[in-house]
Amino acid sequence: MSALLEITGLTKQFPGVLANDNISLTVKAGEVVALLGENGAGKSTLVKAVFGLIKPDKGEIKISGNTMHYGDTAGVIAAGVGMVHQHFQLVPVMSVTENIVLGDEPRKAFFINRKAARAQVIALSERYGLQVDPDAIIEDLPVGMQQRVEILKALRKDVKLLILDEPTAVLTPQEIDELLIVIRTLAKSGVGIVLITHKLHEVMAVADRVLVLRGGKAIGFTSPAQSDEAGLAQMMVGRSVVLRVDKTPAKPGKPALEVVGLQVLDDRKLLSVKGVDLVVHHGEILGVAGVEGNGQRELVEAICGMRHRIAGQVHVDGAETKDLHPHAIHAGGISHIPEDREKHGLVSSYSIADNLVLNQFDVEPFAKGWVRNISHVNTNADDVVAKFDIRTPSAQNLASSLSGGNKQKVVVARELSEDLKVLVAAQPTRGVDVGSIEFIHNQLIAARDRGTAVLLVSAELDEILSLSDRVAVMSGGKIVAIVDSKDADRNYIGRLMAGLKE
Amino acid sequence: MTQSKKKSFDVGTWVIPLIAVIIAMVIAGIMMKFQGADPFRAYKTLFMTSFGSVKGFSATLGKATPLVLAGLAVTIGLRAGLFNIGAQGQLVSGALGTAWAGYTLTGLPAYIHLPIAILFGIFFGGLVGLIAGALKAYRGVHEVITTIMLNSIIMGLSDYLVVYHFREPGQLLTRTREVLPSARLPFVFSLPFGFFIAIALAAVAWWIMANTTSGFRFETVGRNKFAAWYAGISVKRTLMTAMMISGGIAGLGGAVETLGVTYRFEPAFNAGLGFDGITIALLGRAHPLGIIPGAILIGGMRAGASNMQFVAGVATELVDLLMALILFFVTAPLVTRFFKNSGSKSVTGGWGA
Ligand SMILES: Nc1ncnc2c1ncn2[C@@H]1O[C@H](COP(=O)(O)OP(=O)(O)OP(=O)(O)O)[C@@H](O)[C@H]1O
Ligand SMILES: [Mg+2]
Numbered sequence: 001m002s003a004l005l006e007i008t009g010l011t012k013q014f015p016g017v018l019a020n021d022n023i024s025l026t027v028k029a030g031e032v033v034a035l036l037g038e039n040g041a042g043k044s045t046l047v048k049a050v051f052g053l054i055k056p057d058k059g060e061i062k063i064s065g066n067t068m069h070y071g072d073t074a075g076v077i078a079a080g081v082g083m084v085h086q087h088f089q090l091v092p093v094m095s096v097t098e099n100i101v102l103g104d105e106p107r108k109a110f111f112i113n114r115k116a117a118r119a120q121v122i123a124l125s126e127r128y129g130l131q132v133d134p135d136a137i138i139e140d141l142p143v144g145m146q147q148r149v150e151i152l153k154a155l156r157k158d159v160k161l162l163i164l165d166e167p168t169a170v171l172t173p174q175e176i177d178e179l180l181i182v183i184r185t186l187a188k189s190g191v192g193i194v195l196i197t198h199k200l201h202e203v204m205a206v207a208d209r210v211l212v213l214r215g216g217k218a219i220g221f222t223s224p225a226q227s228d229e230a231g232l233a234q235m236m237v238g239r240s241v242v243l244r245v246d247k248t249p250a251k252p253g254k255p256a257l258e259v260v261g262l263q264v265l266d267d268r269k270l271l272s273v274k275g276v277d278l279v280v281h282h283g284e285i286l287g288v289a290g291v292e293g294n295g296q297r298e299l300v301e302a303i304c305g306m307r308h309r310i311a312g313q314v315h316v317d318g319a320e321t322k323d324l325h326p327h328a329i330h331a332g333g334i335s336h337i338p339e340d341r342e343k344h345g346l347v348s349s350y351s352i353a354d355n356l357v358l359n360q361f362d363v364e365p366f367a368k369g370w371v372r373n374i375s376h377v378n379t380n381a382d383d384v385v386a387k388f389d390i391r392t393p394s395a396q397n398l399a400s401s402l403s404g405g406n407k408q409k410v411v412v413a414r415e416l417s418e419d420l421k422v423l424v425a426a427q428p429t430r431g432v433d434v435g436s437i438e439f440i441h442n443q444l445i446a447a448r449d450r451g452t453a454v455l456l457v458s459a460e461l462d463e464i465l466s467l468s469d470r471v472a473v474m475s476g477g478k479i480v481a482i483v484d485s486k487d488a489d490r491n492y493i494g495r496l497m498a499g500l501k502e
Numbered sequence: 503m504t505q506s507k508k509k510s511f512d513v514g515t516w517v518i519p520l521i522a523v524i525i526a527m528v529i530a531g532i533m534m535k536f537q538g539a540d541p542f543r544a545y546k547t548l549f550m551t552s553f554g555s556v557k558g559f560s561a562t563l564g565k566a567t568p569l570v571l572a573g574l575a576v577t578i579g580l581r582a583g584l585f586n587i588g589a590q591g592q593l594v595s596g597a598l599g600t601a602w603a604g605y606t607l608t609g610l611p612a613y614i615h616l617p618i619a620i621l622f623g624i625f626f627g628g629l630v631g632l633i634a635g636a637l638k639a640y641r642g643v644h645e646v647i648t649t650i651m652l653n654s655i656i657m658g659l660s661d662y663l664v665v666y667h668f669r670e671p672g673q674l675l676t677r678t679r680e681v682l683p684s685a686r687l688p689f690v691f692s693l694p695f696g697f698f699i700a701i702a703l704a705a706v707a708w709w710i711m712a713n714t715t716s717g718f719r720f721e722t723v724g725r726n727k728f729a730a731w732y733a734g735i736s737v738k739r740t741l742m743t744a745m746m747i748s749g750g751i752a753g754l755g756g757a758v759e760t761l762g763v764t765y766r767f768e769p770a771f772n773a774g775l776g777f778d779g780i781t782i783a784l785l786g787r788a789h790p791l792g793i794i795p796g797a798i799l800i801g802g803m804r805a806g807a808s809n810m811q812f813v814a815g816v817a818t819e820l821v822d823l824l825m826a827l828i829l830f831f832v833t834a835p836l837v838t839r840f841f842k843n844s845g846s847k848s849v850t851g852g853w854g855a
Contacts, residue, residue, distance in 0.1 A: 306732065327734030336732075344732040347725045358722070359733040362715040370714050 003062075004029050004161050004192040005050065010059030012045055014401070016393025019045040020056070021216040027161065027192045032183060034203040035196045036236050037213035038433040039405025040391035043196045044086050046213070047163045050194075051083050052076050063161065080160030084150050084167050086196070086404050086431075087342075092139035096132050097121045100153045124152050129178035140267050143340055144170045144292050144459075151179065161192045166404065168197055169431045172292045172459055180206050198405070198433050200229040200243075212236050237435040247445045250469040253282035254317075256453030257303070257334070257422045262312035264295070264302040272298045274477035275312070280422065280453040285444065287456045287468030291497050295477040296457045297339060300426045303455070304336040305329035306344075316421055330359055333421035337412055337428050339457075345411040348400035352392060353381035355399045356414050380417075388413040389436065405432045409440075416443050423447055426457045441467060461497075465490065475499045519785045519796070519832055526827035533823070534816055544814035548821075551809040552802035560692045564763065566801030568593070568772075570700035571755030572779025573786060573793035574707060575627075575748045579645075580788040581711060582744035583724035584638070588649025589752040590776025591656035592630045594769075596623035596753025597760045598660050601767035602668060604681025604760065615684040620757045627753015628746045630656060635745025639738035645745065653776075661769055668767070677768035687762035696758025701794065703751070708790035720744055752776060781829045800825065 005027040012020040019042045027033050035043045048054040050061055055070040062068065063079040090099050097118050106116040121134045130148040138146060147170045154162060164183075168176045176199075183206050187193055197203060203210060204224045212219040212235045219235060233241040257280040264273035272295040280286045290296050301307035303314050305326045314321045322328040330336075338344040346355050357366045357377050365376045381395035390409050392402060399407060408431050415423065425444065429437045444467060448454050458464050464471060471488045473481045473496040481496050531541035552562040572589045579586035586592075600623035607615060634648040661676070670679045687695040711717035722730040723740045731737050756772060764771050778800055785799075786792030803825070807818040 326732055327736070330734050338732060343726075343728045345729065347722055347729050349725050350722075354718075358729065361718050361733075367715050370716065372713055372715055372718060374713070 003027065004064060005194070006060075006062040006065075007046070007050065008060045008062075010046065010049060010061070011057045012042075012049060012054060013057050014045075016397075017391075018216045020049070020059075021218075022059070023213070023216075023218045025211055025218075027194060029160070029190045029192050030187050032187050032193045032195060032206050032208050034207035034210045035194060035213065036200075036203060036210055036232060038236055038391075038435060039409065039431075040403040041213040041236070041433075042216040043213055044165055044403060047083065047165055047194060047196065050076070050163065051081065077157075080158075081163065082154040082157060082159035082161070083163040084147075084154045084165060086165040086169075088143075088146050088150055090138045090146060090149060090153075092137075094138060095134070096136050096138065096141075096149050097134040099138055099149055100124070100156060102153075104157065120156075121152070124156055128152065128155060128182050130175060142292075142297060144172065144175075147171060148175070155182070159191060161194070162186065163194045165196045166198070166431055167195075168199060168202060169404075170427075170459075173461060174291070176202065198431065198437075200232050200434065203232060204229060214238060233434045236433070239435075241434050241438055243434065243438075245441050245445070245466040247467075248449075250284040250448065252284040252469070253451065255279045256282045256317060257455060258315040258318075259299075259303060260313045260315070262299065262302060262314065263310045264298040264307055265310060266295075266298050271310075272477050273302065276474075276477075276479055278455075278472065278479065280455050282421070282451045282453050283448055284469040285448050285454040285456055285467050287458070287464035287471045288474055289458075289461055289464045289471055289493055289497055290474035292459055294474050294497075296474055297426070299474070300336075300339070300424055300455075300457055303329075304334060304338075304424055330420075335359075335415045335418065335420045335423050337415045337423070337425040339426040339430075341408055341411050341430075346399050346407060348398065350399055351381075351396050352385065352390065352399055352402070352410055353377050353395045355410050356381050356384050356395075356417070358414060360414075360418065384413045384417055389439070405436065408432050409436060412440055412443075416447060419447070419450055419452060422453045422455065424455045424457075427459060428456070429458075429460070429463065461490065461493065465493070473497055519787065522785070522828050522831035523799070525831050526824055529827055530820060530824050534820070537816075539814060539816045544810050544816040544820070547813040548803065548806040548810040551806035557692075558805065562798060562802040562805045563697050564694050564801075565805045566797045567694055567697045567700050567762070568755040568759040568775050569778055569782055569797040569801050570697075570704060570794060571751055571758065572776050573782030573797050574700070574704050574779075574790060575750075575752035575755065575776075576779045576783035577786065577788045577790055577793055578707065578720075578751060579744060579748040580783060581724050582720040582740060583727065584635075584645050584741065584744055584748070586631070586634075586649055586745065586748045586752075587646050587780065588630065588634060588652050588749070588776070589755075589779040590772075590774070591649070591653035592627040592749040592752035593756040593759075593776045593779075594656050594660055594772050595630045595756070596627035597756030597772050598663065598668075598678075598767050599623055599626035599753070600757040600760045601678050601681060604685035605679040605766075607685075608682065610684055612684040615682070616687070616761070619681065619685040619761055620754065623753045623757025623760070624750045625753070627756060628750030631749015631752070632742060632746040634749075635742035638745065639741045657769075660767075664767060664769060670766075675768070678766050680765045681761060685761055686765060687758060689762075694758065694762035696762040699754075699758055703754070704790050704794055707751075711790060752779070755779075778825065781825055781832075784832050785828065 003026040007023060007025045010020050010023045023046060037043050045054060049056050052068060052070055052073045060067060063081060068076055100121050101117045106113045118134050125132050130152055132145060132148050151167055167179060180202060183193055207224055210222045214236060259276055259278040262273055262276045263271060266272035276299060288296055298307055302309050305324055309323045316333045321332045360366055361372060366373055385395045388409050390406050399410060412428055429440050444454055456467055465488055469485050471483045471485060471493060472479050473493060475497060476499060534541040534544055551558050553559055572593060575589045576586050600619050603619040603622040630652055634645050634652060637643040637648050638645045664676050664678060668678045670677055719735050719740050722735055723737050727737050760767060782793050782796040782800060785796035803821045807821045810816055811818050
């Protein structure tokens with residue numbers, strides 16, 4: 001039987017970066033191949049080339065034996081390839097249903113049969129266990145929900161080869177489990193699958209083979225049978241990685257962040273934070289655990305001045321912060337790693353250097369009075385790029401030229417580079433490779449040890465459990481329990497998250 | 503796919519406008535041929551008139567003066583993500599305000615009268631811009647709509663004012679009195695003084711955009727207003743300020759034209775200057791200095807048009823045709839990119855690589 005996908009000698013040079021260096025890969029029907037590699041290793045570049053979105057400098061791509069050409073995405077789709085992009089390809093002003101059926105709409109005479117389309121979407125969502133609201137408008141949805149729409153869109157047509165570029169980065173653990181089952185089922189029915197992920201346990205769970213990339217080169221193949229998580233991590237980073245977090249016990253000081261009786265509406269104007277009281281002390285990390293959609297996002301945005309507080313207050317070191325005023329919040333001592341890095345965290349057409357001072361551009365040393373000090377901006381950028389290992393030939397390159405994980409590192413680095421009283425970190429390691437996760441975790445702990453109060457929100461329960469000194473469990477818009485980290489056992493927290501009483 | 507930023511020389515920046523101008527001239531030339539005219543002769547006359555002699559070139563720069571300012575006005579808007587179609591209305595408001603101050607305020611020495619008259623122009627242009635900016639910031643009304651509507655309002659209003667209130671006594675023509683000598687801008691090296699003001703302002707604007715925190719605020723709002731807001735920039739205030747400054751610069755264009763060239767307000771005088779500003783801004787790729795060559799080119803076409811008609815028998819409207827074609831070819835790539843960057847499209851931003 002001939003291979004579904006056959007890549008031979010693929011090479012792609014970007015200005016200053018050899019993104020793919022003579023890479024070859026075959027994927028057979030019914031096989032799950034995981035692509036593993038650090039941020040910027042060239043994974044997205046490789047799959048984009050398969051889909052005809054990037055023009056390779058050298059090499060050949062065959063699908064079911066037929067050579068594919070750059071630009072011919074229609075031909076690639078016709079050959080039975082479906083792709084979930086790391087960078088979403090949805091129309092923001094259209095509904096979920098419209099986006100999913102786009103390009104192949106059910107018709108009734110000359111019109112789109114909206115009822116049928118909606119029914120199809122509901123059936124699809126039930127079949128794969130990915131919950132979506134068929135009538136919601138894309139631009140109102142959080143990224144996790146958009147990701148589900150992307151996946152459903154790719155699964156709607158019967159594909160022979162399914163390419164998934166970090167589909168799990170923004171999904172909840174339950175959804176990830178469902179998706180992994182879907183992947184296995186599809187593979188059993190003969191679909192070939194290429195999966196990109198930074199979560200090693202997912203690779204261990206579903207992959208038949210693993211191709212590890214480093215610096216654009218194929219380091220080699222392995223498989224879950226031949227290796228374990230530590231082995232995979234070592235192979236992709238080239239050194240051994242500590243997957244567990246080492247930290248000393250916290251020495252909490254005075255209360256830094258105090259949230260009192262906070263109530264917040266979500267985008268649909270429904271009450272989603274229903275009276276939250278929280279205290280985070282200097283020198284401690286408080287993790288907020290919860291199933292996505294239980295008000296964590298709204299809580300964070302309200303604390304950081306990006307969403308209206310309909311009741312309650314937020315104090316930093318005893319001083320009340322202003323509602324709906326990100327500038328005053330930052331000046332008042334809160335820094336914020338936002339959940340949606342593309343929308344809020346970055347200006348993609350700015351240089352990396354400018355992005356690294358996005359919320360400090362008008363203060364010393366980056367400006368003197370009215371005039372920006374560009375040379376300080378640039379030296380700062382060179383330092384941070386080196387310290388956070390942001391993979392780019394130059395800090396003067398545009399942020400849009402960075403790989404996904406490196407964009408995340410830019411945002412994290414910016415927020416960690418000044419010591420404020422409080423750090424609100426929403427999904428700080430989303431899309432980041434294991435080596436960099438280790439680094440970011442150590443930086444968060446170092447910030448804690450310097451006396452910063454850290455409020456950590458993450459969909460990764462493991463991240464919460466390993467970093468936090470205390471864990472607050474959020475369910476139904478309320479904090480249902482606050483648990484000391486030494487009592488925070490995975491199952492117990494999981495039950496609380498699900499809304500079960502003890 | 504964005505390429506890495508090249509600090510020095512970016513080919514796309516200069517090549518696209520150049521190609522747009524060349525294609526436009528070829529097409530217009532073919533059309534002249536069909537009309538039985540000789541395009542080579544027409545172009546030769548056009549450009550020899552405007553660029554072939556010192557006198558002609560001075561006239562060209564004179565024509566270019568309000569165009570530099572109109573182009574700069576549109577450019578400042580574009581930088582903050584605003585498409586200011588209303589430079590025309592703002593320029594006319596400025597011209598009328600300046601003219602009024604120029605002939606009613608009597609007994610002032612030039613060093614007081616002249617700045618006051620200019621400030622009137624900036625003020626009224628800025629006011630009209632501010633209206634559109636405030637509607638955008640607080641009511642979310644798209645500035646393209648409001649500025650187009652304001653253009654019509656200003657046109658009607660200024661006609662009315664000149665006909666019924668500000669008309670030169672005993673005149674049949676709808677025009678105001680001449681501004682007093684104490685409010686006139688001098689000629690320097692046979693160029694209107696406004697030309698130097700315009701070039702200096704373009705240079706200052708470029709420096710501000712590139713080096714100041716205000717410039718950075720403008721740019722950030724123009725490129726991603728969600729990130730701007732997150733970063734603590736007041737998006738509403740920035741949009742309003744940008745529209746006001748844009749309008750003020752257009753108003754200044756009307757002021758220097760009135761005080762330096764026409765000496766009075768007459769509705770027909772300023773026809774189309776603001777709209778030419780749009781073409782110029784796009785031709786100059788929304789770069790504060792890039793607009794200068796564009797303004798001079800178009801000023802030259804305007805300056806040489808009547809001689810071309812006289813010598814080559816091609817109607818002066820050819821220049822309008824050329825302008826339309828240039829606009830068409832230069833905007834095709836640019837406008838699409840502008841709307842792609844400025845809209846709320848970034849909402850779909852995923853975990854992009
Ligand atoms: N359009 C581009 N212009 C310039 N460089 C680019 C461009 N796209 C990607 N690169 C560079 O190519 C390299 C590989 O990028 P790629 O997106 O393939 O990484 P990745 O393995 O998908 O990383 P991640 O895990 O962070 O998503 C990176 O160094 C990136 O900066
Ligand atoms: Mg990637």
